[in-house]
Amino acid sequence: xxxxxxxxxxxxxxxxxxxxxxxxxxxxxxxxxxxxxxxxxxxxxxxxxxxxxxxxxxxxxxxxxxxxxxxxxxxxxxxxxxxxxxxxxxxxxxxxxxxxxxxxxxxxxxxxxxxxxxxxxxxxxxxxxxxxxxxxxxxxxxxxxxxxxxxxxxxxxxxxxxxxxxxxxxxxxxxxxxxxxxxxxxxxxxxxxxxxxxxxxxxxxxxxxxxxxxxxxxxxxxxxxxxxxxxxxxxxxxxxxxxxxxxxxxxxxxxxxxxxxxxxxxxxxxxxxxxxxxxxxxxxxxxxxxxxxxxxxxxxxxxxxxxxxxxxxxxxxxxxxxxxxxxxxxxxxxxxxxxxxxxxxxxxxxxxxxxx
Amino acid sequence: xxxxxxxxxxxxxxxxxxxxxxxxxxxxxxxxxxxxxxxxxxxxxxxxxxxxxxxxxxxxxxxxxxxxxxxxxxxxxxxxxxxxxxxxxxxxxxxxxxxxxxxxxxxxxxxxxxxxxxxxxxxxxxxxxxxxxxxxxxxxxxxxxxxxxxxxxxxxxxxxxxxxxxxxxxxxxxxxxxxxxxxxxxxxxxxxxxxxxxxxxxxxxxxxxxxxxxxxxxxxxxxxxxxxxxxxxxxxxxxxxxxxxxxxxxxxxxxxxxxxxxxxxxxxxxxxxxxxxxxxxxxxxxxxxxxxxxxxxxxxxxxxxxxxxxxxxxxxxxxxxxxxxxxxxxxxxxxxxxxxxxxxxxxxxxxxxxxxxxxxxxxxxxxx
Numbered sequence: 249x250x251x252x253x254x255x256x257x258x259x260x261x262x263x264x265x266x267x268x269x270x271x272x273x274x275x276x277x278x279x280x281x282x283x284x285x286x287x288x289x290x291x292x293x294x295x296x297x298x299x300x301x302x303x304x305x306x307x308x309x310x311x312x313x314x315x316x317x318x319x320x321x322x323x324x325x326x327x328x329x330x331x332x333x334x335x336x337x338x339x340x341x342x343x344x345x346x347x348x349x350x351x352x353x354x355x356x357x358x359x360x361x362x363x364x365x366x367x368x369x370x371x372x373x374x375x376x377x378x379x380x381x382x383x384x385x386x387x388x389x390x391x392x393x394x395x396x397x398x399x400x401x402x403x404x405x406x407x408x409x410x411x412x413x414x415x416x417x418x419x420x421x422x423x424x425x426x427x428x429x430x431x432x433x434x435x436x437x438x439x440x441x442x443x444x445x446x447x448x449x450x451x452x453x454x455x456x457x458x459x460x461x462x463x464x465x466x467x468x469x470x471x472x473x474x475x476x477x478x479x480x481x482x483x484x485x486x487x488x489x490x491x492x493x494x495x496x497x498x499x500x501x502x503x504x505x506x507x508x509x510x511x512x513x514x515x516x517x518x519x520x521x522x523x524x525x526x527x528x529x530x531x532x533x534x535x536x537x538x539x540x541x542x543x544x545x546x547x548x549x550x551x552x553x554x555x556x557x558x559x560x561x562x563x564x565x566x567x568x569x570x571x572x573x574x575x576x577x578x579x580x581x582x583x584x585x586x587x588x589x590x591x592x593x594x595x596x597x598x599x600x601x602x603x604x
Numbered sequence: 605x606x607x608x609x610x611x612x613x614x615x616x617x618x619x620x621x622x623x624x625x626x627x628x629x630x631x632x633x634x635x636x637x638x639x640x641x642x643x644x645x646x647x648x649x650x651x652x653x654x655x656x657x658x659x660x661x662x663x664x665x666x667x668x669x670x671x672x673x674x675x676x677x678x679x680x681x682x683x684x685x686x687x688x689x690x691x692x693x694x695x696x697x698x699x700x701x702x703x704x705x706x707x708x709x710x711x712x713x714x715x716x717x718x719x720x721x722x723x724x725x726x727x728x729x730x731x732x733x734x735x736x737x738x739x740x741x742x743x744x745x746x747x748x749x750x751x752x753x754x755x756x757x758x759x760x761x762x763x764x765x766x767x768x769x770x771x772x773x774x775x776x777x778x779x780x781x782x783x784x785x786x787x788x789x790x791x792x793x794x795x796x797x798x799x800x801x802x803x804x805x806x807x808x809x810x811x812x813x814x815x816x817x818x819x820x821x822x823x824x825x826x827x828x829x830x831x832x833x834x835x836x837x838x839x840x841x842x843x844x845x846x847x848x849x850x851x852x853x854x855x856x857x858x859x860x861x862x863x864x865x866x867x868x869x870x871x872x873x874x875x876x877x878x879x880x881x882x883x884x885x886x887x888x889x890x891x892x893x894x895x896x897x898x899x900x901x902x903x904x905x906x907x908x909x910x911x912x913x914x915x916x917x918x919x920x921x922x923x924x925x926x927x928x929x930x931x932x933x934x935x936x937x938x939x940x941x942x943x944x945x946x947x948x949x950x951x952x953x954x955x956x957x958x959x960x961x962x963x964x965x966x967x968x969x970x971x972x
Binding site (some may be wrong): 258555560573 | 633643645648660709711716732733739822880884918
């Protein structure tokens with residue numbers, strides 16, 4: 249490593265003001281050092297509206313623990329969007345590859361693109377694996393998983409990881425899906441259950457007569473649920489029902505949940521004004537509908553960098569941490585977390601947080 | 605006197621009454637909206653492809669310069685290629701990325717807040733003087749320091765002084781060392797000549813500039829030549845030539861943007877309480893286009909569409925060509941001039957102005 253250090257330094261001097269990786273990626277877009285990318289090697293349809301993507305990550309990939317998720321950056325219509333997806337593959341079975349399994353949400357820009365439009369060879373931006381929805385260091389004696397829809401994806405990775413290592417404890421999996429043919433990763437699940445007798449797979453098809461999660465149903469399918477380390481991942485309704493039940497039993501400490509829909513704040517088109525929280529300074533202010541965030545910040549005693557005050561010089565861009573804003577020139581409401589917005593021509597559309 | 609040249613500032617803004625100016629503005633807003641709504645994958649592919657091409661050309665040209673060791677004509681070819689690569693990087697990529705034209709892609713690597721260009725001028729200083737000062741106050745005397753860059757007399761409204769007898773010489777020096785002129789612009793070195801002292805903030809700006817510029821100097825004039833060992837000098841000469849090619853070309857294109865005959869200048873009084881419609885009108889009257897084909901457009905960073913660029917500085921440059929006929933038709937409808945001519949005409953009248961304004965304007969001699 250130390251021998252390459254002077255070489256790297258020379259390379260940086262030669263390519264200034266860019267970085268060596270800016271040229272390396274001409275040869276292979278995965279050769280980045282600042283960020284991380286992955287190439288889509290295969291797109292496998294799972295159900296009518298879900299698919300698994302096999303990814304080959306770049307050399308900077310640091311590996312993952314089964315159950316963790318990654319943030320995936322994908323360009324849709326030229327615009328980059330970031331979403332979180334659980335890895336549905338176990339590190340033991342990967343051969344250097346990763347798999348995410350995506351369900352296309354109706355109207356979901358990114359999920360629709362990943363399931364229906366993306367082709368092998370495409371390159372995605374990637375984060376390192378994150379999250380604590382994983383097996384503990386010491387495996388529990390008995391485990392229970394309660395999952396719904398695409399919430400099966402991190403659990404699939406956990407089950408396969410433990411199976412590959414031969415450490416899968418007595419495990420019950422309650423999985424909710426609308427119909428038999430809509431079970432994401434269904435064939436793999438059934439195959440795993442057939443190969444691992446200690447895995448008790450309970451598939452509940454809620455639109456074919458199966459009931460949604462409720463305490464009596466749990467009692468019937470897994471009478472010793474109180475004694476089990478439990479993980480749950482799925483739609484919000486399922487998660488809150490499970491959380492309530494565990495809290496009522498005073499067992500919240502034994503339950504780990506994973507929410508896979510990020511907190512989104514979408515303002516309605518007619519949202520007017522809102523509270524502004526300036527995250528860096530800790531200052532709060534009430535923002536009016538027709539007043540720019542820049543004006544408001546100055547009135548609140550802040551002095552943000554700015555230039556033209558009319559939206560042309562981009563000297564005032566600041567990071568939107570949460571919420572949405574209205575473009576004072578067009579009236580259009582826009583914004584996603586981490587967007588850089590021009591504060592001289594933006595007013596809050598509902599409550600916002602901005603990095604100032 | 606004002607009648608003898610169409611470059612004079614106009615007492616009240618000409619051409620449009622208040623109502624017409626606002627409706628003109630609304631029509632331009634509508635053009636902007638249409639482009640904003642149709643930005644997409646094709647545009648993103650354009651800038652990414654261009655960046656790849658530019659970097660490929662740069663690497664290839666630097667490699668070609670080294671093969672000059674075996675076949676000397678390669679020095680020349682390589683220098684030209686590197687010059688073209690620098691032009692593309694500075695003009696169609698760097699200048700436009702730093703305007704925020706590609707911020708909508710939300711790619712942090714192609715973003716106005718992160719881009720640093722292959723030029724001795726640091727991006728932050730450029731964005732202040734160019735995006736803010738020049739684009740907000742376009743052609744307003746006393747506000748837009750791009751009118752003559754503090755060293756040239758490019759408007760009759762600039763009072764003549766004996767210093768301006770050097771106009772042709774200073775112009776030639778600026779052309780030859782254009783990137784250094786750009787780099788020194790934010791530090792306002794001209795204050796030294798005018799007031800005998802620098803502004804208090806200039807020292808820090810000069811330091812910031814040198815931090816960036818020395819890396820550029822080290823790269824082009826020390827490290828790449830040194831890698832050629834005994835062939836240090838011819839590689840150095842090739843790199844100097846490449847920078848010179850970029851300097852001369854970008855100087856010429858940029859001077860054609862606001863100095864050709866027919867371009868208007870404005871007084872501060874004229875832009876007081878300026879509405880959006882009148883701001884658009886000033887951008888139109890203060891800018892000039894260069895006619896040409898696709899090669900001219902890409903090599904000029906689409907500043908051949910200077911009018912469209914000044915109306916919409918943050919729309920992606922690849923779309924100016926499609927907006928231009930719409931803007932021109934709009935101007936025709938409102939009876940407004942649309943200053944567009946071939947390069948030789950725009951640069952010819954600019955050069956004529958450099959020479960003519962070296963001397964006092966008739967009627968002004970007595971004052972001077």
